[in-house]
Amino acid sequence: MLGERRVSAAGLVMAFNPDEPHDGQSAVHDGYRYRMLHLGEDLARETLDDAAPGRAGLPLFATPVVDDRALVRYVARLHAAVAKNAPRLVVEERLTAAVLALTRRASTRSALLREPQGRTDLAAMARARGMLRQRFVENIGADELARVAGCSRFTLYRGFRAAYGFAPSDYQRDLRLRRARALLAEGTAPSTAAVEAGFSDQAHLTRWFTRTYGVTPAAYRMALQRES
Structure with a gap:
């Protein structure tokens, strides 16, 4: 008051x-x-x-x-x-x-504002996932994904998690990490791998790579070089 x-x-x-x-x-x-x-x-x-x-x-x-x-x-x-x-x-x-x-x-x-009810449109979520697979390096927004899926952003968030078990941003990050790991395996420097995989900088790649795989990008690259 x-x-x-x-x-x-x-x-x-x-x-x-x-x-x-x-x-x-x-x-x-x-x-x-x-x-x-x-x-x-x-x-x-x-x-x-x-x-x-x-x-x-x-x-x-x-x-x-x-x-x-x-x-x-x-x-x-x-x-x-x-x-x-x-x-x-x-x-x-x-x-x-x-x-x-x-x-x-x-x-x-x-x-x-109650939780909506209804089935998840799996075809719509598959379209959104397909766009992420094609453009995961880009800083894509939810509006674009929702437009491709043919639904609202809120429906996209709920439906994507219901269909795949994680949020669209989590899936995008996973795709970026996989790409970075492949680049590191080819001998690409971590700083270059970060940019080419869609991370804003090497620090962001290092934080998520270490959290996901338990090793830094530099250490992962070095270990593979020693084995080859």
Whole structure:
């Protein structure tokens, strides 16, 4: 409510309605740090309309301080993707997830946004997967995949995961990792393999390659060279 004082802390989400004046200061002498995302009205409305055409509307928050651990994870994952310049598919998937979570878990319109029911269109998902196979190196967006599949982005996200067990961005990353591994096996330098496989730089390749295969790209390439 206007004029009220609220106290937030680590592990909480602060959500403000459009044009709602607010200010803040530290409640302790050591100061404070926070991560902020500004989601414009048009962006939020477009995301919700994609998920529930004509039903959701713009969410309004009943309280500016939300104690919800799951919501914190959704917002933090989106912030990390934006801050680290993640691929478009990653950012767009996490944006949709965060906006839906904010609406369902913290807004006054949560009852209007329910999980849709229905079968997955496997042919549509196969078309989206085919495009990813052909163009995985490109920084392709969800709009293009949804257009090829003939569905909304939200339906694409849900359907792709239902059909294949992972998100479109996960599949794109897997294809890039496979391509990078093949290039490294041919003796290509990690920095070159990263670019040719679609990663933004060598650091991104190294992080995901190590996480997936348990060895750095450089070590993998060197081990194969020793065997040959």
